[in-house]
Amino acid sequence: MPTASLLSLAGQSVVIDCGLGVTRGLADQGFALKDLSAIVITHLHSDHYLELGALIHTAWTAGLKAPVTVWGPAGLVRYWRGFLDAMADDLAYRIHEEGRPDLAGLVTIQPLQVGQTVQMGPISMTVGQSIHPPLTETFALRFEGAGKTVVFSGDTAHNPALADFARGADLLVHEAMLAEGLEPLLARIGNGDGRLMAHWLRGHTLAHDAAAVAKAAGAKALALNHLIPSDDPDFGPEVWARCLAPHWSGALHIGTDGLKIPL
Template sequence: MDRIVLLGVKGGPAVRKNSQMPTASLLQLVGHNIVIDCGIGVSRSCVEAGVSLLQIDVIFITHLHSDHVLELGPLLYTAWTTGLNRQITVYGPPGIAEYWDGFLQSMAFDQQIRIADEGRQPIRDLVAFHVFGEGPVASIDEIDVSALRVDHPPVTDCFALRFQTADKNVVFSSDTCYFPPLADFAKAADVLVHEAMLVAGVDALVRRTPGADRLRAHLMASHTPAADVGRIAADAAVRRLVLNHMVPIDDPDFGDADWLAEVAKTYSGPVQVGKDGMEIILNP
């Protein structure tokens, strides 16, 4: 069954009681298990979605903000200590190899002990890293993957991803401000998973948080108001829009109706407000 599972839909790295988890998604397409971004909690969420870490084939990291990459190393390492005996391929932006080298250095003692004591194959032999930029990224059997550099200041290497087969087309926006070229990139997608910001919620956050003016300036420059997300979906004529990486997500004064009302200003198609564990079936 081809599907998307939202493993974490919260924007930002904080982990709070009774809130959603940071960004990660699972795409199951033509028999492949593909993870997009590895925010904290991704390993547990993947297993709860019914996919063992040993069943992951490919991982894509859209950019190097911590809420997208923090648990990449721990996920791969836990797969290794669980018995990984085949290769996992990781695609990431410039800097991803340095992240991996640093993580492995931090685990050097444990690696050496397990290789010597348990006879494990070195983890470097089981994980292949590829750096990508804008344009075609990979062909995974019947899946063609391409990337679009989006606008997420101050990060320059941040990419939306498009996964396309003969009969399915799924796009993940990554983190971005309102970026009209994304509509062409997502043209006629079956599902567009797009980050979203609720401006009224951000304003409420700033009002109750001393010294948060700089945070507001960052959010407004780097993320997409929900109404503009709807504008992208409408211009792209996507079949379904799914809101992801939502900011803010844990304010009890705002709920699904607020998100949907903003999107409805510009997009009249089907919309789902993302939740951790939400499953989106990809129909033929």
């Protein structure tokens, strides 16, 4: 399923991105939806926030009654307002007939800026810049707590500056694509043209470049996510591992649904 991660660090849980399937994915990890409290959206492409409203609403129907803060691009304010408007009939029913708290009053949208540091209970989140044109509000994230550091690249073109941002990370979660898998993917999708290929090439990172960033950062482990392609049997985990072997000798995780990485 598209991009979503759950970071559990120092007793704090943070959901990073809410692509399609995030609600089921969290439940499958044994996460109690009513304990949802912190969400970060790295940028406004559908595979990163399509299910944000549905996740929060489902958590609410599952018992959520404590505040939830959502950090991300400023456009999330418009998205959340639109979601509440679209669900107004259901929300009014559940508040009046079921006695639930007002969902609008539980959720706070907090726009992020590059260079900002946010304290989330026992962990801190520092916001970096990713390169994902034509969008400009696209974020890399560095989380620190309990003596551990986890960095998410967000969607990004090859960004050597990310090595400094991720310096010494226990885990770098970096997007990646395989060059040889792009033409078959474009043909299989079938409703895009050369502009889709151009977007991939200018807005995403080839796997060996992701490895180079991890190596330059001195990261202890590298996890590849947002795989392009992600579901082509001709480009399975063994192909990704073979591609990375000349460039990365540390701990390597190839993203799959439900993958759990202990720190």
